[in-house]
Each structure stands twice: as structure tokens, then as C-alpha cells.
Amino acid sequence: MGVVVGLGRRLGESGDGAGTRAPANGPPGLEPLQAVVEPVPALTPALLALTRWAAEETASTWGDAVARALPPGIRSGAPTTLLPERRAEPSGPVVLITGAGRGDIVVAEVARVLGQDAAVLVLAPEIDTARQWAERLGRRLGLAVSLATSAETPRRRWQAWWAARQGDARIVVGTRAAAFVPVNPLGLTVVLDEEDPAHKAPDAPCWHARELAIERAAQGGGACLLAAAAPSLESWVRVKSGRAEARTTGGDGWPAVHRVDLRGAEPARALSAELRDAGRAALAAGRSVLLFLNRLGYGRVLACAECGDVRRCPTCRLALTFHQAARALGCRLCGAVFPARSLCPRCRGRRLGPVGWGTERIEAEARSAFPGITVARYDGTVEPKHAAAVRTAFARGEVRVVVGTQMVLRLAAEAPVGVAALVHADVTLGLPDFRAAERTLQTAWRLAEAITPGGSLWLQTAHPDHPALLAVVAGAYDGFYRREWAEREELGYPPARRMARLLVEGPRATGLAGELAAAGRVSGLAVLGPAALAGRRVQVVLLGGAELPRAVADLLAPLRGRRRLGATRLSVDVDPVELP
Known part of the structure; x- marks a missing residue:
């Protein structure tokens, strides 16, 4: 349920998925409701549980996760009553499909699930890809396809939301913004190009559409299909460890x-x-x-044109970033700095350049x-x-x-x-x-x-x-x-271990990053950095096991509610897919 509440001189909107109208003469400290935005909950109990899981996994607050799960803008088009939420078949296996013919397999699986009177959610890494697949599925299956991407207007996104909740949208195609659309009943979730970094949200809560899809299928039933040209190492490990099945399709040969x-x-x-x-x-x-x-x-690295050698950090084994003004090479993980010499250390060549x-x-x-x-x-x-x-x-x-x-x-x-x-x-x-x-x-x-x-x-x-x-x-x-x-196992990099990236920006970046790094070491986490980046930014990288999100949340607890810290901003990315 969504309501408008008077907050002193301001009006605030609340929508936690459930609620009741408070009496106007209620207990002290409670404000009367000004209006009801929608008479029914926007998030089902299953989706509320998923938002809580997402908040825990990203070291975010539950409120932030709920807010990001919903489409933006003024809510509209909500029905007065909701049909009962239906549950599809029990959770099926996570299946990784690779090979040039994977697109046809996806279409066939979507058709199969639709034939079982269930609905399908398809997540694409980019808006154009989502549009292409919406057209492809509509053309091949002869059904209307609901498109849910950030390019759609808020009104259209809310229309798609409620159509899915009422069971009127049999196929929903979108980007990571559609990961929480209440498809009813959800029989299959497809993640296209699952290896694409665009599936990871850049802003907090920084969740990954692939991981949300897998967890949603585990909690709410239905199958999860991951499609990739060459899979992410995370998905490859899932298959090798028995947590996913693999299926390879043929093509027209290799060039x-x-x-x-x-x-x-x-x-x-x-x-x-x-x-x-x-x-x-x-x-x-x-x-x-x-x-x-x-x-x-x-590029941001310095290479020898004669032998191709690229200088790497002896500890982290990452290519060192070239800072032309300082004529220095820096590691973006541990923060080590080395002089950018004019001779290649491997072949003694002098043709060094970006x-x-x-x-x-x-x-x-x-x-x-x-x-x-x-x-x-x-x-x-x-x-x-x-x-x-x-x-x-x-x-x-x-x-x-x-x-x-x-x-x-x-x-x-x-x-x-x-x-x-x-x-x-x-x-x-x-x-x-x-x-x-x-x-x-x-x-x-x-x-x-x-x-x-x-x-x-x-x-x-x-x-x-x-x-x-x-x-x-x-x-x-x-x-x-x-x-x-x-x-990765030797170095302790994901997916062998979990990683969290803390990025501090602003005038107090160096001091705050140092405090966070020291606190991380005290808590028993492996810490890389602080490492200075361009634009008054400082990065701290934390490594740990399955407990890492909880440890990061505890580390940040004293800063909750004042995340910006004046002119200084702190962002958190658990399990980052790219480094800046």
C-alpha cells in the first residue's frame, strides 16, 4: 500500500508493500494520512523477502532496496483488488546455455513455460537488446510482450508492473530495472548475456541481475536460464561445483x-x-x-612496443595504471606506486607508450x-x-x-x-x-x-x-x-573469495578511507589499499568469505544516515564486476 503522510511542513510518500489507514486522532507522534496513492501493496511478500536478501547481500539498508525495486515516479494504474499470487512449479535447476544456437533454445524454453500456464521474465543487459528480444519473442510466439526498461516512462513502467501482477502480461522483457517485476506466476527467468557487466547496478544497492534471478527462482519457484556466448567465471564455477547444469548448442562452425x-x-x-x-x-x-x-x-597502461610487456603489480598482478603527469605507475588495488622508467625492464627497449x-x-x-x-x-x-x-x-x-x-x-x-x-x-x-x-x-x-x-x-x-x-x-x-x-584461487580474487569495494570521494577521502581500511583489518578482513584514484577519490578493497556483506554492513553502521559526510561521499559495491 502507498500513502502520503504529512511530515511537518513536507509531504512524504511511503510504500512498504503492506499497511493500514491510521486514525486521524491516533496516538501522539503519528501523523494523519493525507491520501492513499494505491490501495494495494506494490510488492508481494515474496518480493519483499527478495529485497531483504538483496539489501543484506549488498550491505545496503532494506529501505534503499525496497525503493530501488519499485519503478520511479508517481504510482498510477493500481487495481483496487489483486488476484491471488500464484506459485509456479517448484524451483528448477539453474541452467547455463552456451553456443551460437542459444537464442533458439531460449525461445523454445519460453514457449514451453507459457504452455504450462506460467509467465516468463527475460532480463537483458542493455535497453537495445531488451527491445530486440521483445520484438523477437512477440514475432516468434505471436503474443504481446511487455517491455520494462528505464527508457520507458514511469507511467508505462507502472502499467507493466500491475499487468504482470494481475497475470495479464505473460512475457516481460527488461533490463536489470525489471528484476523485481511481480510476474504472476513466474515460471521462468532468463538472463541474456549473463557475463555482461551491465547486469550490475552502478549505484547503491549495487545488485547483480543474474544473482537476483537465481535467488528469486530459488525463493519463488520456476527455473532460471542463463545464456552466454562465453560464460562468466562465476557461472562456469557454478557448473563445475554442481550448482548449475550446462547445455551447449551448436552453430554454423567456427571462423x-x-x-x-x-x-x-x-x-x-x-x-x-x-x-x-x-x-x-x-x-x-x-x-x-x-x-x-x-x-x-x-589505454591507461604503459606498454613496450618492442616486446609487448606491461608492468604489473608484484603483489596483486594487475596492470599498473600510468599517471603521465607524475611519470609514475600505480596499482589500483593495493595503492603501491612505482617510477615509470624510460627503459622496458624486460627487453631494455625504449618504445614505451600508452x-x-x-x-x-x-x-x-x-x-x-x-x-x-x-x-x-x-x-x-x-x-x-x-x-x-x-x-x-x-x-x-x-x-x-x-x-x-x-x-x-x-x-x-x-x-x-x-x-x-x-x-x-x-x-x-x-x-x-x-x-x-x-x-x-x-x-x-x-x-x-x-x-x-x-x-x-x-x-x-x-x-x-x-x-x-x-x-x-x-x-x-x-x-x-x-x-x-x-x-583466482591462488590470489584470493572472486569468485574464489568475495570482494567489496569502498570508494570515498571528496575533501576527507584520504582520512576516511584510512579509517575504513584500519577498521577492516581489525575485523579480520583482508584489505587492499587505500589506493588513490583520480579526482580526489580513494579506494579500499576488502576480501573475505560468505560473511563479507555482513562484515561490511557492520563496518559502515556508524556512518548510516550520514553517508555523504558533508562534502565527502562513500559508495559501496559488494562483488564488483569492474574496477574503476
């Missing part, structure tokens, strides 16, 4: 994968001669070319390499209207070469791709993040799946024998994951 060694290559060119020749051949055959760059601009090129430079070089062919850039700097125009033109064959970041992966199904390239794999391999190799494998794998039979994937790198790239060449990733898991 030829070529590695281009950039060591000693001409630094003025981002596209190698071999890649340019392959692109011209694909274009002549009527196919398209995708040129993928992992980041918008230059890793990577910008998308605009790649675009200009592609126009020169493929004269007479329309080239377009498709990345986060492009205006939405222009991005939509690029997508339409690519589908029509008017744009034949696309340069971009993660967004270009959405275009794979729009036109036959003859050549795809990871223009500089080292930009991802050199990220100051313990998931750098895993992210590189997943990106290259998705590119490989996008290529039509007879096409080729090109990996330009100064590390052609890196295990992540060799796994892509072989089209088999199990060996890579076994190696990666062993290293």
Missing part, C-alpha cells in the same frame, strides 16, 4: 581466427596490412566488416583503407538518432564498415559479417582489473559468433600466445577457465 603480432609493428597504423587485405576481400564478396575497439580512447588508439582514428584509417565504401562509427559518443540511422543503414547494406566499441556487437545480426577484428586486444588484456583476460575472451568470442560461415576473425595483439586468445583460436574455452580459476 578462421588470425593473430597479428603487433610487436615491432609500424606504430602509425592501427590496421595491419593483413587485416586491410581481408577486409577488402570481404567487401568484394558483398559482406560487411566490424572493427571493434575495446575503449573509446587511449596502449590503444581512439575510435575516431580507426574510423579515419578505415576510410583510407577502404575507398569508395561507406564507413560509420558506432560508439557511446554518437547521438542516439545518429546511432539509429547507422544501424538502419548497416542492415540495408548502405554502411559496409562499422567502427565502434561494445555497441557494435548489437549489429551482428543485422547484416552478414565477413570480417571482424579486435583491433587492439591489449587494451582489454592490459586493463588494471583481475578480470582483464576473462573480458578479452568473452569479447573476442562474441565477435567470432557474429561472423558468417567462411568469414574470419582478426586479433591484433602484442601477446599472440596469451591463453585467452589461444582459447578463441581453438574455439574451446574450458582450458582457459580452468587456468583462470586456479589463479
Whole structure:
């Protein structure tokens, strides 16, 4: 139930999922109700239990979790009465589906559950992906699909909410914002591209849609289906430990994968001669070319152009971040700082520089390499209207070469791709993040799946024998994951242990971060940092076991209610999927 209550001179809205009208002449200290926003609870008891679990797992308050679970804006369209909440079949297993044919399996599973008179919730990492899947399911199954993303207006989101609660919406597709939609009865939850970091909320409570889906299925019944090109290490471990089942689907074969060694290559060119020749051949055959760059601009690490070596922290094994002004290399986990020397410690070479090129430079070089062919850039700097125009033109064959970041992966199904390239794999391999190799494998794998039979994937790198790239060449990733898991266990990184990232920003950042790090050590947690970041930010990383969220909540208890601490802000991310 949602009500408006007078709070002194202000009006406050409350909606805890249950409540009753208080008498106007009630006990002292209670305020009379000004209005009833909705006559029925917005959250079911099962969803309230899920919000409590989410709050505990993210070291957040229950109130914050409840508020974030509901759509924003003034609530509207609530029915006067609710149909009884129905429970689907008992919880089924968590199933991980990989392989190029996983999309057809998802459609078949959705149809099967609908045939059992249950409803389905599909969670996508991005709004465009959610829209594509809403169209796909509606077209294939001949049913109306309810779309629930942050791009929808609050009114439409509330309409979708109540339609799902009343059982009128059989299929709901959305992003992580839809993880709490009261689908009734929930028979299946699908998490598309479960390995995508976009499933993790960037703001508190920082929950992960995949983990919410698994817990919701365990609490409320139904099955949970995880779909991935190359899975997250977390899901791979789930399968190996017997907590999930694996199912692999076939495809049209694996493309030829070529590695281009950039060591000693001409630094003025981002596209190698071999890649340019392959692109011209694909274009002549009527196919398209995708040129993928992992980041918008230059990398943050310093690499040797002669041997490819990237300096790493001797303790954390993460790539060291290059601070050009200070000519120093810093570890973003433990905070150690080292001088940025002019000689490569491995080969004694002098060609040291930041890793990577910008998308605009790649675009200009592609126009020169493929004269007479329309080239377009498709990345986060492009205006939405222009991005939509690029997508339409690519589908029509008017744009034949696309340069971009993660967004270009959405275009794979729009036109036959003859050549795809990871223009500089080292930009991802050199990220100051313990998931750098895993992210590189997943990106290259998705590119490989996008290529039509007879096409080729090109990996330009100064590390052609890196295990992540060799796994892509072989089209088999199990060996890579076994190696990666062993290293995470050795270092104590997730998912071997749990991690919490405390980020303090503002004038008191250094002092507060130091206090939190000291308190963490006293409580028995492993502490990395404090590490100074750009923009008056200081990071503290805590490592522990299953008890970590509770330990972090206890650590922060004295700061509750004054989280901003004046001009200083503290944010908490339990189980982060990316480091800043």
C-alpha cells in the first residue's frame, strides 16, 4: 500500500508493500494520512523477502532496496483488488546455455513455460537488446510482450508492473530495472548475456541481475536460464561445483581466427596490412566488416612496443595504471606506486607508450583503407538518432564498415559479417582489473559468433600466445577457465573469495578511507589499499568469505544516515564486476 503522510511542513510518500489507514486522532507522534496513492501493496511478500536478501547481500539498508525495486515516479494504474499470487512449479535447476544456437533454445524454453500456464521474465543487459528480444519473442510466439526498461516512462513502467501482477502480461522483457517485476506466476527467468557487466547496478544497492534471478527462482519457484556466448567465471564455477547444469548448442562452425603480432609493428597504423587485405576481400564478396575497439580512447597502461610487456603489480598482478603527469605507475588495488622508467625492464627497449588508439582514428584509417565504401562509427559518443540511422543503414547494406566499441556487437545480426577484428586486444588484456583476460575472451568470442560461415576473425595483439586468445583460436574455452580459476584461487580474487569495494570521494577521502581500511583489518578482513584514484577519490578493497556483506554492513553502521559526510561521499559495491 502507498500513502502520503504529512511530515511537518513536507509531504512524504511511503510504500512498504503492506499497511493500514491510521486514525486521524491516533496516538501522539503519528501523523494523519493525507491520501492513499494505491490501495494495494506494490510488492508481494515474496518480493519483499527478495529485497531483504538483496539489501543484506549488498550491505545496503532494506529501505534503499525496497525503493530501488519499485519503478520511479508517481504510482498510477493500481487495481483496487489483486488476484491471488500464484506459485509456479517448484524451483528448477539453474541452467547455463552456451553456443551460437542459444537464442533458439531460449525461445523454445519460453514457449514451453507459457504452455504450462506460467509467465516468463527475460532480463537483458542493455535497453537495445531488451527491445530486440521483445520484438523477437512477440514475432516468434505471436503474443504481446511487455517491455520494462528505464527508457520507458514511469507511467508505462507502472502499467507493466500491475499487468504482470494481475497475470495479464505473460512475457516481460527488461533490463536489470525489471528484476523485481511481480510476474504472476513466474515460471521462468532468463538472463541474456549473463557475463555482461551491465547486469550490475552502478549505484547503491549495487545488485547483480543474474544473482537476483537465481535467488528469486530459488525463493519463488520456476527455473532460471542463463545464456552466454562465453560464460562468466562465476557461472562456469557454478557448473563445475554442481550448482548449475550446462547445455551447449551448436552453430554454423567456427571462423578462421588470425593473430597479428603487433610487436615491432609500424606504430602509425592501427590496421595491419593483413587485416586491410581481408577486409577488402570481404567487401568484394558483398559482406560487411566490424572493427571493434575495446575503449573509446587511449589505454591507461604503459606498454613496450618492442616486446609487448606491461608492468604489473608484484603483489596483486594487475596492470599498473600510468599517471603521465607524475611519470609514475600505480596499482589500483593495493595503492603501491612505482617510477615509470624510460627503459622496458624486460627487453631494455625504449618504445614505451600508452596502449590503444581512439575510435575516431580507426574510423579515419578505415576510410583510407577502404575507398569508395561507406564507413560509420558506432560508439557511446554518437547521438542516439545518429546511432539509429547507422544501424538502419548497416542492415540495408548502405554502411559496409562499422567502427565502434561494445555497441557494435548489437549489429551482428543485422547484416552478414565477413570480417571482424579486435583491433587492439591489449587494451582489454592490459586493463588494471583481475578480470582483464576473462573480458578479452568473452569479447573476442562474441565477435567470432557474429561472423558468417567462411568469414574470419582478426586479433591484433602484442601477446599472440596469451591463453585467452589461444582459447578463441581453438574455439574451446574450458582450458582457459580452468587456468583462470586456479589463479583466482591462488590470489584470493572472486569468485574464489568475495570482494567489496569502498570508494570515498571528496575533501576527507584520504582520512576516511584510512579509517575504513584500519577498521577492516581489525575485523579480520583482508584489505587492499587505500589506493588513490583520480579526482580526489580513494579506494579500499576488502576480501573475505560468505560473511563479507555482513562484515561490511557492520563496518559502515556508524556512518548510516550520514553517508555523504558533508562534502565527502562513500559508495559501496559488494562483488564488483569492474574496477574503476
